[in-house]
Amino acid sequence: MSFTLAIVGRPNVGKSTLFNRLVGRKLALVDDQPGVTRDLREGPAKLGPLRFTVIDTAGLEIATDESLQGRMRRLTERAVDMADVCLFMVDARAGVLPADEIFADILRKRAKHVILAANKAEGRAGQGGLLEAYALGLGEPLGLSAEHGEGLSELLAMLEPLAGEFEARAEENAPVMDVDVDEEGETDEDAPYAPTPDRPLQVAVVGRPNAGKSTLINKILGDERLLTGPEAGITRDAISLAIDWNGTPFRIFDTAGMRKRAKVQEKLEKLSVSDGLRAVKFAEVVVVLLDVDIPFEQQDLRIADLAEREGRAVVIAVNKWDLEEDKQDKLKELKESFERLLPQLRGAPLITVSAKTGRGLDRLHDAIMRAHEVWNRRVSTAQLNRWLVGMLEQHPPPAPGGRRIKMRYATQVKTRPPAFVVMTSYPDAVPESYSRYLVNGLRNDFDMPGTPIRLFLRDQGKKNPYKGRKKAQPSRLRKHLKE
Template sequence: MTFTVAIIGRPNVGKSTLFNRLVGQKIAIVDDTPGVTRDRRPGEARIGDLYFTIIDTAGLEDADPETLEGRMRAQTEMAIEEADVSLFLIDARVGVTPIDEHFAELLRRVGKPVVLVANKAEGKVGESGVMEAYSLGLGEPVALSAEHGEGMADLFAALLPFEREEEEFDAEEDDFDAPLPIDPETGEEMEAPLDLNRPIKVAIVGRPNAGKSTLINTMLGEDRLLVGPEAGITRDSISVDWTWNGRRIKLFDTAGMRKKSRVVEHKLERLSVGDSLRAIRFAEVVVLMLDVTIPFEKQDLQIADLVAREGRSLIIAFNKWDLIEDRQAKMAELREMAERLLPQVRGVPLVPLSGLTGAGIDKLMTELLKVYATWNRRIPTAALNRWLASVLEHHPPPAVSGRRVKLRYMTQPKARPPTFVTFCSRPEALPEAYTRYLLNGIRETFKLAGVPLRLTLRKGENPFENKAKKR
């Protein structure tokens, strides 16, 4: 197995910058404002041929445990306990501060290995800070510049003694565009089976204070994510691994998505929302958390529409269900609103739950597995064309300019989301209303409720187009 490294230090010493440098991607939000990072965020890091797990943490501050800063510090202390070794960062340009000395003592009491890192040591300005770091009594400091990539060789040498033998890992590849298996008895295509060993990527999204982090903590059975009454606590998209009834799940907690007018005013809001949008694009199932006391706000509808446009499968979860008295009447009202306001994902699963108590989580996961299987479905070509022939017999496309559009053939070239191609005589002339009719028919006939569908029209080739006319 690989080893785990936690990046520790007071606010604004460059922890997230070093995290991004080691994982090779700009996935942690970086800004000059102190205290940007709040949760602990893991990532797969590499220096040369040395591979390890890195944990970005919130800046250590001496604060009351009940405050937001105090809860952030508790998350950082959990990361120290979880890690095999800590990278204790100081700002070499500022030198050693009383806060650095305080937390150096805390790390010594924990008794785990510590590598002292003097960040921002580029140029002559940082040299005095590097020498001053010896006073912390944590051994020889590693001088580096996370922003410019200087000093990585020294960091490699400092971490090398902690390396353990790594298990072999076979990369999993998507195989959804491969040909469907053939039934040996009928000779027709069969539906492709799901790979049950792949973790399902699930993004939990919604407006601020909808209860996303609380739900994930309840699922995990631990205070893994920072929560509290303050709106907008989560800033980075944090991924955590979970197993439910034997199925591997990768959960992504995301920042609350506010109205665009508010986001534009604040740089950190823009960065957080951008991180949430990236989580949606890489997810396979998106759980949209709504506060059941104020459901289907304009921002909720915009998020649902975004998920559909990105082609992700969707579940709508109504949090705080324990506050509702007449639950049957409320559920009927919510179903009516969903059908009316979200026609692009007709039949989307609606799940009432309580993130605080855990009620409804099993129902949520059952629906999640169903919608994930639907999103991955590949319908055999023969079945699609039998359905198309029946549709054309009962409701053929309308004549346009006195000529009827001929639909010849339909196939599904890919899943995730289910995407169909229809070959016809004049694609540009087929009315949009008839295209919607086809999509609704496919959704109803083949039980594809709750996932976005794609339908492309192509012109069928004329076999006589390039041949000379016979006399």
């Protein structure tokens, strides 16, 4: 990416709508209610030939105290400092308000390059506000319509000279790197998968509201990148962040707290929860964060079960461990509850952490890497068939209705999560209890604790080629001879 563009402005001027248009996807939540965006969201943008990083920010507020609005403002000011170009948006239909003048002064002092844009300028209703924007003293305003895509060609014309300047500067400052290339160009297809900067390990942190998800990610980052506070439900968007954690490239998704479906009434909260569920589907490892004071609530169990049904590797992390006094008894209680309430995740790692102090983060990193390695594990067909023979000798399959079930061989068809196929006669007659017996055997004998395992039974028996064919009708001559 050649440069970074931050979209700033008052609440509800259309920043997230423009962000979604530039990235080409509906990443940011959009609603008529002001103040939907709270965290900084980054995305790769495309505008004509330009490729750059765009940042969607929270609406600038006048508050400067420790309130939620004050913390949101400081986060937006930080985006202004880190961005190469700031796109300052005003509402052309509302006109220039006193808050716009205050923020124009801030940008004039802090931003490197400022582009003034009057959004919602389509039609006659926005012409007055477009002219008023001249009074801000930030140059000629650009008329935009983020909803309908108008004015983007003019925005491209304003960004192209700046993009060329940033690209030339990047080439001058680029370090010279010596790259060792294998002369034979051979690749090891059987080498274990390892995360790379181009393909980082994707981790989603999920849980109930106020469990400490954003605080935990900030501690991993070593920076106050996400908005946090004592209020429950601060996070709304599923924010993804690329980091290097102990030498491993990660992309961590911070998700909104998920309450019970019956309590989710507002449209905005429904959008936030659906955004978090989508993050779970894209993740490879899901960290279910619990509160040590109220662990394994009904909603926690639903969230963990959802991650298992989606086929994701699961790590259970218990937060606020620094507040617990009797740690040994509490840990024993947590393990017993885990085995009793989540038998489908038997063997998954249970880690105690403190997002406030940072204790337990190394163990959490190791647990994520271990869960990811198991999730990608592949077992050879020879090993599986030797294992299957032993399982059948130890506990033969039942014979429902007097029909003997023969299991011929097994093979692994995919990883992420591990999926196996067993060729058998009468697959529909195999009881669910015997399938669980095989799954538990796979989990124990091949050291795959906690990861979802998919087992499919398929019929490979010899079939009667005449089954289902209609009986041949006797010819007229044969019928006549019989008579």
